Amino acid sequence: MPSQPHIEVENLEVLYGTVLAVRGVSFNVLPGEQLTLLGPSGCGKTTTLRAVAGLEQPAAGEIRIGGQPVFSSGRKVNMPAEKRGLSMVFQSYAIWPHMTVFENVAYGLRVRRTPTGEIAEKVHRALDMVQMRQFADRRASQLSGGQQQRVALARAFVFQPSVLLFDEPLSNLDAKLRADMRIELRELQHRLGITSLYVTHDLEEALAMSDRIVVMRDGLVEQTGTPDEIYSLPRSAFVADFIGSANLIRGRARPDLASGDLVALETADGQVIYGATYGRPAAADLTFSVRTVHLQISPQRPPGEKNVWPVRVEKTVFQGDFSQVHVAWGIQRLIARCAAMEPIPPGREVFMTVEPRRVVLLGD
Amino acid sequence: MTAAAASGAGPVSAQKIAGYGIAAVAAVLVLYPVFYLFQAAFDTGDPQVRPPTAYGFDNFGNLFQYPQILLNTLTVSFAATAMALVIGFIMAWTLARTNVPGRRIFEQMMTVPYYLTPLLGALAWSMLGSPESGFINQAWRALGASGHIIDINTPYGIAWVMALFEGSVAFVMIAAVMKSMDPSLEEASQIMGASRLRTMLRITLPLVIPGVLGAAIFVFAEMLGSFAVALVLGTPNRYYVITTAIYQLIQQYPPRIQVSAAMGVSLFAVMFVMLFIYRRIVAGGSYVTITGKAFRPRVADVKGLRWVLFGVCVLYLLASVFLPVATLLYASVQKIAVAFPALDNFTLNNFRAAMAMNAARSALGNSLILGFSTATIGIVLMGLLAWLIYRSRLPGAGLIEYVVMFPQAVPRLVFAFGMMWAWLVFPIPIYGTLWLLLIAYLTVFLPLGVRTIAGVMLQIDKSLEECAQMCGASWAFRTRTITVPLLIPGLIAAWLLLFIASVRELGASILLMGPHSKVITPSIVESWFGTASELTATLALIQTLVVAAAVIVMVLVTRRLAAEPLN
């Protein structure tokens, strides 16, 4: 059932100094959903988030929360951040060092003049949810990074905002903690049913936590979609390469070999590879994207007609759970990700194959 | 930066009122006297008649009748700057980059000469280095030599004392540059096989030089406006620099207001240009790798040199702290101060006389009251200004920064000159009262206070305040609950700084004192010119002790304040 979007961003433009950091970005966030803005540093994702928060003033565009415009260049609306009813978790946690944990969390309630008894109840409940109850009276400056993060979280949702904004909240944690917190955050968000707008540059995080992802580059939106869509069906070379490791293969279209949804291209040195269009237009020159994990390496020739080639192994890079096998495919080098195996010595001739459905035609 | 975010829902908000209100106050404080200064400088009519009847550049033309004074000013300033840089560099390098023992203590003590005041330094060194009566020279003659070994009343003597007591800012700036250098830059050089000396010359020095250059320009500008030392050491020998010349010309009969104003404006113009250049160098080129983090610079093990450097540090402290204080003490207990007094030359009369001097008692009391008021009102005023300029993002805030930093370019004496006129004609009778001095201090300390508080303010992560905003707090609420509590340690430091600065102030106070508003440092100067030097030494000592005691009390009180967590 389509529901009214909770956050709507239309043609947003934001200046950073004299340069446009956000050059016309549009997206919606549905109620209760987590939408992640993903992209490399400098792509404008944080600026966009801060514009939604009200901490940056856009140059043009419109932002609506729950249907209400909080910023509109056309209608000359600019609601100050403190009145938008949003909440935010900062990258640096922004824990106030001169207050206790309790006071940090209680701040938003105090601003709203909640009666004291109610404050205590709500704060304790919030701290329970993040398992920080026993630290309530501790000076905030004495906490570790992970602990501060939890307090920041509790503080953000204690006053039951309808929207939570996250500015790379996990990037300052070490890898193990990050992985754990990801899951916790996701569960919390589901439990509270809060609409979340999340910013990160970490691919794994975005894929694991989001309902939908907006991939951004240079102030513009590259692609919007569910994690699976973004992963499996990247629209551009940028997205393909950014979201997981991809091999890009360019070549001339071979319409004589096309059939149904499949098209074929021939590389400059004569290799032929079949891929799926997924409804995208096929031009004279095509680019395919193949995920490294979908290229299969085997010592013997696998059965099948299409997409089977003999290749030579250049090197194998051991990565623990998997290995990267670099192979020479004609004049191009491709990378295949294989499950943990005995390293194949360089120079060995092996066979490589990939399902045509896994070879994705890129949009541009 | 992006434009103001949420700077107020409507046309009038608490933020805007506070911001523009405080900007107006600052503008009036600074610009009102400057106007009068310029008016006097360009007044070519009859000096007795006000308002001026004619305007022109004649007064500036008349400046060329005093080429010697201009030359003197440049000589002394250059020499003092050079000496201050050398001392500053050696001390900074020694304390930041070598393993000389007692580093921490030395670093703390480097600022003591500033607190002792150049006046005290000049008085003491006058007693040490006068060709005839100086203790050092007396000792020299006692060893059998004739004549004198040092003459402190020469330009280089003056520059020496200036460098000792006004030059610690050079140390602070160069030390900051040294501390902000990434040690890995030098490590890279050494790993590649360069010797320590080569590293120093090819890596360290080039990186440090721009910062040192900036310090040089800043220090030079300060030396141009120096007053106390030239007054005590130069005037008796007819050696005038611009500031002391202005002072003499005003004291003359009839006072030569117009040419003094022209001198003041000229000096201000030069200082302004220098400071402008300085800001360009500092803001424009970040040749020095200041990455925002404070590095722990690599401390070199200099082995045997350690003790030599230790000696150098001790020597510096001797010359700038212990020797002067000891000299004053020594002089204060004698009837007629000599290096080798006979037993009957000792007396406590000077202390009795000093304590009995009404002027001294009331001056000291006034100074403490004034110090307290200036510091307290100052941190509110300057705190708001620092917020306005560096955090508020209200339009026009950048302009206010120029207004606030303006007094830096004007020697205190010259500023007070303008103030004398400005507040004399002011309808409310504050002329000759402590109120006038309060206003004067608040004005001339604007750069100091704003810069100190801004420094602390900028260290507070913006996100702490933004988070409060996101929790729904209005500007007033979050300023009260977040910004101010976080600022408190910085505010306390600023308070102490302002307190000390106002008690030691001379240039402005000496012109603006009235019969009921005597303050201590100019009183000491008056004593120097009007009473026996032993009595002056006594007064200077008493002042130092009282101020030191007041500061210790403040530090103890505020330490307790800062330690309590806010709930």
Added chain:
Amino acid sequence: MGDLKRGTITRRGLLQAGTAMAVVPLAGLAAPSVLAQGVSKSPTKVLDFMTNADVAKAEQEGQLVFYCHENEAGTAGIMEGFRKDFPKIQTSYVRAQTGALYSKILAERSAGRFDVDVLQLSDLAPAFDFQKKGGYEHYVSPESPAYKAENLSNPVGYFFWTGVDPAGIAYNTDKISAADAPKGWKDLLNPAWKGKISCKISASGLQFVQWYELRKLYGDGFWKEFAKLQPHAFDSRVQLFDRLAKGDDMLTSVGEYPAYILFKSRGAKVQFVAPPDGLVATPLVVGAVNKAPHPEAAKLFVDWAMSKRGQAWYQTNPNLYYGSVRTDAPPMPTGVKLSEFKLLYPSDWDEYAAQSPTFLKEWNGMLGL
């Protein structure tokens, strides 16, 4: 800033003023109170002197603001004497050398500030000027008869000579032997004194008198020769003698007798020389100021200063040691009577005042400003 030119007093002006005042006593014989402003009363006795001031009111006013040319210790000393006799009146003072002091009070008055009760100057020229400007309060003290007419203002009641400050030459006996010591003014011009001799700054009344008198005696060339010695100039006699005592200067051309007595008593190795041509001297003049904030206290002070009591204080206080010109004054503490000194001071104060710009130019030029 008001009129600062010293030479604005003309003979005609004085003559006119004098004539005008001469008429009044005749016309006002029936009402002698015309001479004393304010309430007409007959003088009352307080302590051991006569006063026309309302003592009770003065004590009610409770304050006295004194502007004086003396050095710090001297001014404080004067105030101390007054306070001892009238403890209910709190004193405060501003001191500056006469020139600077006069500029200050004129500047303040021109801006509408009237904060001063009594003014003491070390030069008659500004006193005349101030009288002409109506700066002094016209108050005739009942102690006036004890003074000769030449030691009072003309007409009486503006200011009076509270003392005379005579100066000769003084030198440091360690630095200069008795044989080499100067005996008269002309001996000052010895090139051996170059860079080692001190004098006073141009704002000093005494220095002006000395310049005027010695120029008259020895011609224009005297001071030009003196300038070649590159003397060090200072504000107060205490400074001059301080340096002399410590040997920073070998001798001083303005060796004030009171300072000499003071320093000698402290054991300083200084010697005083009274040149045979005479000692230069300047009168020290005191007067109550117009529109004073504490008028009764001002008048009381004037009476006190004029009285035997006050004069005794002025004469015996070690920081003052003035020579009193009161006709019944006792000898100075050293036993010498003022009249025993040959004193040089201008006979024609008019002409003297007119020379002021010339003096200032030459003197300031000599000192490098």
